Amino acid sequence: MELVVAALAAGASAGLTETVSTAVRDAYGALRESVLRRLPGRGEELLDAEQVEPGVWEARLREELTASGADRDQELLVAAEDLLTLLPSGSKYQVDARGAKGVQTGDHNIQTNNYS
Numbered sequence: 001m002e003l004v005v006a007a008l009a010a011g012a013s014a015g016l017t018e019t020v021s022t023a024v025r026d027a028y029g030a031l032r033e034s035v036l037r038r039l040p041g042r043g044e045e046l047l048d049a050e051q052v053e054p055g056v057w058e059a060r061l062r063e064e065l066t067a068s069g070a071d072r073d074q075e076l077l078v079a080a081e082d083l084l085t086l087l088p089s090g091s092k093y094q095v096d097a098r099g100a101k102g103v104q105t106g107d108h109n110i111q112t113n114n115y116s
Contacts (some may be wrong), residue, residue, distance in 0.1 A: 001070065004031070004077065006032060008035065008047070011083050039065070101115070105110075
């Protein structure tokens with residue numbers, strides 16, 4: 001359920017920006033619809049809770065989804081994965097530095113390397 005809750009939280013946050021792509025909006029909408037089908041009658045209230053602290057919201061949503069058997073719902077899990085693949089990872093840079101020496105990431109860096 002961590003995957004689904006993380007995707008919902010990230011999708012909701014991304015939806016607040018005007019620069020979000022149509023693909024992200026569509027993927028978030030598909031995930032949201034999957035959750036609503038899984039939680040009939042309770043889904044709208046959970047997903048649209050504006051006055052709830054983030055940690056409380058996530059715990060409550062996780063609990064409801066787990067109780068509904070959503071962890072075995074392939075459609076729901078695929079929708080969450082689809083959305084997360086469209087969202088930035090939270091970092092401006094994605095670096096795989098395995099085996100690298102003298103790596104720097106970021107803006108406006110200066111680095112001098114002396115290898116022997």
